[in-house]
Amino acid sequence: MELRRYIIRRLIQIAIIFYVILTVLFLLFRLAPGDPVSRMVDPTMTPEDAQRLISQLGLDQPIWVQYLYYVKNFFTGNFGHSFHYGKPVVEIIWDRLPNTVLLFTTSIILSALVGVFLGKIASWHKGKATDAVLTIGALVTHTVFLPWLALIMIWLFGYKMGWFPITGMISEEVWLDPESGIFAKALDVAHHMVLPLSTLFLIHFGAYLLIMRSSMLETLKEDYIITARAKGLSEKVIRDKHAAPNAALPVVTSVGLSLAFSINGGALTETVFTWPGIGRELVFSVSHNDYPLAQASFLLIAIVVLLANLVVDVLYAYLDPRIRY
Amino acid sequence: MKKQYGKLLVLLWAGLLAWIGILTGSARAASILKVGLLEEPKTLNVWLASDTWSRKVLGQIYQPLYVREPKELKLIPWLAESQPQYDPQKICYTVRLRKANWSDGTELTSEDVAFTGNFIKEFKVPRYYSKWRFIDRIETPDPRTVKFYLKEPRAIFLGRTLTTPIAQKKQWEKVAVQLRKAEKPIASLMKTKIEKPIGSGPFHLRQWKQGAYLYLCRNEHFFAQGKSIEGMTLGPHLDGIIFKLFGTSDAAILALKKGSIDMFWWGIQPGYLQDLKNNPNIQLFYSEKSALYYMGFNVRRPPFSDATLRRAIATLIDKDFIVNRILQGNAIKMHSIVPPGNRFWYCPDVPKYGEGLTKEERIKKAFEMLKGAGYTWEVPPLKPDGAIQPAKGIKLPDGSPMARFTILTPPADYDPNRAMAGMMIQEWLRMVGMPAFAKPMAFGSLIQQVKVRRKFDAFILGYGRLSLDPDYLRAFFHSRNNRVRGWNMSGYTNPEFDRLADLSAKAMDVQERRRLIWEMQRIIMRDVPYIPLYNPKLIEGVRKGKFEGWVQMLGGIGNVWTFCNLREK
Numbered sequence: 038m039e040l041r042r043y044i045i046r047r048l049i050q051i052a053i054i055f056y057v058i059l060t061v062l063f064l065l066f067r068l069a070p071g072d073p074v075s076r077m078v079d080p081t082m083t084p085e086d087a088q089r090l091i092s093q094l095g096l097d098q099p100i101w102v103q104y105l106y107y108v109k110n111f112f113t114g115n116f117g118h119s120f121h122y123g124k125p126v127v128e129i130i131w132d133r134l135p136n137t138v139l140l141f142t143t144s145i146i147l148s149a150l151v152g153v154f155l156g157k158i159a160s161w162h163k164g165k166a167t168d169a170v171l172t173i174g175a176l177v178t179h180t181v182f183l184p185w186l187a188l189i190m191i192w193l194f195g196y197k198m199g200w201f202p203i204t205g206m207i208s209e210e211v212w213l214d215p216e217s218g219i220f221a222k223a224l225d226v227a228h229h230m231v232l233p234l235s236t237l238f239l240i241h242f243g244a245y246l247l248i249m250r251s252s253m254l255e256t257l258k259e260d261y262i263i264t265a266r267a268k269g270l271s272e273k274v275i276r277d278k279h280a281a282p283n284a285a286l287p288v289v290t291s292v293g294l295s296l297a298f299s300i301n302g303g304a305l306t307e308t309v310f311t312w313p314g315i316g317r318e319l320v321f322s323v324s325h326n327d328y329p330l331a332q333a334s335f336l337l338i339a340i341v342v343l344l345a346n347l348v349v350d351v352l353y354a355y356l357d358p359r360i361r362y
Numbered sequence: 363m364k365k366q367y368g369k370l371l372v373l374l375w376a377g378l379l380a381w382i383g384i385l386t387g388s389a390r391a392a393s394i395l396k397v398g399l400l401e402e403p404k405t406l407n408v409w410l411a412s413d414t415w416s417r418k419v420l421g422q423i424y425q426p427l428y429v430r431e432p433k434e435l436k437l438i439p440w441l442a443e444s445q446p447q448y449d450p451q452k453i454c455y456t457v458r459l460r461k462a463n464w465s466d467g468t469e470l471t472s473e474d475v476a477f478t479g480n481f482i483k484e485f486k487v488p489r490y491y492s493k494w495r496f497i498d499r500i501e502t503p504d505p506r507t508v509k510f511y512l513k514e515p516r517a518i519f520l521g522r523t524l525t526t527p528i529a530q531k532k533q534w535e536k537v538a539v540q541l542r543k544a545e546k547p548i549a550s551l552m553k554t555k556i557e558k559p560i561g562s563g564p565f566h567l568r569q570w571k572q573g574a575y576l577y578l579c580r581n582e583h584f585f586a587q588g589k590s591i592e593g594m595t596l597g598p599h600l601d602g603i604i605f606k607l608f609g610t611s612d613a614a615i616l617a618l619k620k621g622s623i624d625m626f627w628w629g630i631q632p633g634y635l636q637d638l639k640n641n642p643n644i645q646l647f648y649s650e651k652s653a654l655y656y657m658g659f660n661v662r663r664p665p666f667s668d669a670t671l672r673r674a675i676a677t678l679i680d681k682d683f684i685v686n687r688i689l690q691g692n693a694i695k696m697h698s699i700v701p702p703g704n705r706f707w708y709c710p711d712v713p714k715y716g717e718g719l720t721k722e723e724r725i726k727k728a729f730e731m732l733k734g735a736g737y738t739w740e741v742p743p744l745k746p747d748g749a750i751q752p753a754k755g756i757k758l759p760d761g762s763p764m765a766r767f768t769i770l771t772p773p774a775d776y777d778p779n780r781a782m783a784g785m786m787i788q789e790w791l792r793m794v795g796m797p798a799f800a801k802p803m804a805f806g807s808l809i810q811q812v813k814v815r816r817k818f819d820a821f822i823l824g825y826g827r828l829s830l831d832p833d834y835l836r837a838f839f840h841s842r843n844n845r846v847r848g849w850n851m852s853g854y855t856n857p858e859f860d861r862l863a864d865l866s867a868k869a870m871d872v873q874e875r876r877r878l879i880w881e882m883q884r885i886i887m888r889d890v891p892y893i894p895l896y897n898p899k900l901i902e903g904v905r906k907g908k909f910e911g912w913v914q915m916l917g918g919i920g921n922v923w924t925f926c927n928l929r930e931k
Contacts, residue, residue, distance in 0.1 A: 069806070083492055084843070084845060084846070084847040084848050086486070086488055086489075086491055086492060087488075087847050088847070089486060089488075089548065090488050090548060093546045093547075093548040093549040093552075094549060094552075095549075118552070118553045120552070121404045121405070121412070121413065122404050122405055123404075123405050123407050123410045123552050123553050123554065123555060124405075124553075124555055132572055132573070133573070136573065188612055191612075191613060191616060192616065195616065195620075196616045196619065196620050199620070202622075203608075203613055203616050203617045203620065203622060204608055204609060204613045204617070205574055205575075205606070205607065205608075206573060206574055207571065207574045207575075209571070209574070209575045209577065209604050209606070212571055212574070212575075213569065213577060307609070308609040308610060309609055309610055309612075309613065310609065310613075311607050311608050311609040311610075311613060312609075313402075313572065313573020313574065313607075317609065321401075326806070
């Protein structure tokens with residue numbers, strides 16, 4: 038009952054926060070320098086032509102009128118058309134979103150699984166060579182500049198070794214071949230995914246490893262671990278059944294939020310690997326003042342992150358019986 | 363159990379490796395050119411496309427009546443059969459069409475040409491309307507003849523109107539019906555999605571896999587196939603072109619070196635050049651561009667309302683340094699607003715401020731110019747014995763001290779060359795005591811400041827793709843365009859220039875127009891509201907050995923001539 042009241046309270050908070058975000062986003066884009074028309078004009082276009090274009094795009098209306106239209110359109114599910122693509126922004130987002138989710142969700146889950154496992158090992162061997170190697174390795178990979186690592190991966194495995202495609206998500210050789218079946222196409226995507234996935238994995242697993250190691254070290258000091266030892270349980274059982282599940286709670290929060298944020302992709306990763314995801318579109322839409330596309334993308338991210346926060350909180354209560362709302 | 367898992371893993375891994383082998387070893391049977399692009403085309407709606415990438419693709423699909431030939435850049439008939447016939451009494455041009463077909467096999471007729479013009483005029487299509495607004499009516503006496511009646515003589519008709527891409531009436535008529543019903547036709551046009559454009563060019567769209575590649579196939583109905591034009595037997599001799607996307611130049615250049623693409627259709631930055639020069643499989647093309655990078659002044663207010671001061675600044679700027687040191691030799695100096703590569707319209711005898719002078723000579727000359735105009739100094743840049751010294755406290759002819767002024771530039775992450783040029787110009791101006799400050803500013807803000815708010819002292823901007831028709835001189839400097847969002851950003855006003863510009867706009871005789879355009883360049887370079895700085899060279903890279911027939915012209919090798927002439931070796 039308490040949980041239900043908590044969820045309702047949080048949903049009301051989320052609605053208020055979302056409305057604030059909706060308004061702030063609108064203002065941010067209008068106050069940002071430049072206007073969408075300046076990117077579409079050339080010296081043969083007269084000021085009258087430019088003004089006509091501005092008027093047709095509705096950008097000559099007073100800002101409060103634009104705001105009212107914006108809010109009305111949002112609540113009627115009309116996110117508008119991209120100024121540059123000339124397509125509904127929902128269509129563009131739905132085109133790109135699965136690509137981003139595929140790459141980033143896979144990388145987060147993989148990084149979290151490996152990070153938790155190695156973090157557990159590192160804490161168990163605290164102060165020994167294994168711990169030192171894993172901790173330093175995690176710190177190094179986690180702090181590497183992502184585009185640099187990505188370029189090194191492309192250069193080494195894509196160019197020098199030739200094992201993987203340099204960039205992109207699919208090969209035209211496979212997708213233009215009428216004989217290519219679904220399996221061949223899926224393998225082609227997997228083949229293209231190896232380099233960006235490896236890069237993201239190398240960058241992210243260290244964070245989970247360090248969180249898990251630190252949490253595990255705290256957990257190992259708990260009374261119930263001493264009790265477990267006193268009961269004569271094996272070290273493996275104590276580590277895997279008693280300590281690790283409790284120590285993994287902070288990782289759950291981190292993974293939950295990372296999964297939510299993964300829908301905005303990574304502009305850098307997607308740009309360097311030419312991965313056709315939403316991160317690249319975000320950068321493009323912001324830099325080209327494509328208001329409808331940028332606003333819709335940010336609103337999508339906002340709503341997913343807000344809901345993910347709620348889910349993580351509820352999940353926390355489920356995983357840890359001590360937590361009650 | 364564990365052993366079984368192990369076997370399964372090994373099998374999966376082997377399968378993946380085998381697949382990699384299949385992919386990398388797969389041969390290409392057809393003659394397909396692979397072209398690397400840095401961004402995805404945004405649309406195939408020819409009237410919406412405002413980005414370079416869409417235009418590169420659409421340029422292979424939609425064709426105009428006339429095109430520029432690669433050597434002298436003269437307009438030659440393309441979809442048209444011959445040069446247009448002009449009737450000065452009726453202000454009418456008659457264009458006779460070749461026999462040509464659309465990519466769907468239907469005939470391209472005068473109805474399509476008239477429809478294109480009327481469509482642009484009726485819906486005031488942005489970017490095209492200004493080239494058609496002066497057309498009174500278009501008549502089609504027969505399927506191969508089009509008559510354009512102009513409201514008044516307009517010189518850009520030949521170079522701009524007749525080079526507009528022609529759209530198929532059958533495909534766009536339905537769109538026009540919808541637009542007529544729309545409350546906001548331009549906004550509706552911009553939302554019109556064209557998935558399968560029908561064109562008359564050498565290629566047509568086969569498949570667009572968004573985010574990955576765009577595949578154009580040879581258009582079997584292309585009118586010029588097998589014809590000899592400009593000494594080339596045109597094809598296309600290729601089966602198709604695949605445009606592949608790369609997010610960065612690094613990745614595209616690695617793909618070029620690896621052989622994953624045959625051509626990288628974008629300017630190569632100097633940092634990559636040495637590596638590519640040493641690669642035996644890569645051929646580099648250095649081309650001139652129709653571009654202009656310049657310093658502009660706000661001549662509406664002091665101190666830059668004084669032409670002598672602007673000339674002195676032009677003298678102080680060391681263009682050799684900018685070209686050789688900042689751009690590492692990959693640019694040419696500009697002395698006029700029209701790029702020298704645009705040979706017909708470029709006026710060679712404009713004043714060349716500071717040309718061939720040493721640093722000391724430039725300072726001396728600028729000092730003399732300023733001193734002669736009444737400028738004074740607390741500490742002048744020249745000692746009584748003629749030696750150079752750091753100047754201080756420059757005063758305007760009315761005796762007031764010159765106020766600190768800023769030179770707005772794009773930021774270094776947008777264009778390091780312009781940002782660095784701004785810094786260097788600041789230093790050169792300070793040598794004569796001018797309180798100059800270069801200020802990098804976000805590009806959008808810079809444009810707003812200069813075009814909309816118009817509160818600035820000086821700026822450095824550029825045009826990467828100037829039209830080959832020099833009518834932009836009129837756009838940039840006619841006093842009519844000195845207004846908010848107008849192209850006369852400097853606020854330059856000169857009745858004599860306006861008169862010549864208006865005459866040039868109506869001069870239908872090309873030699874007479876050239877005389878006027880040359881005179882306009884002389885006036886601008888005498889009054890220097892803009893100081894032309896440089897024109898960067900376009901460096902493009904292709905794979906050697908597989909294709910031949912690249913055609914280099916102003917603007918590089920990515921042109922319709924190349925794609926019609928290129929063939930497998």
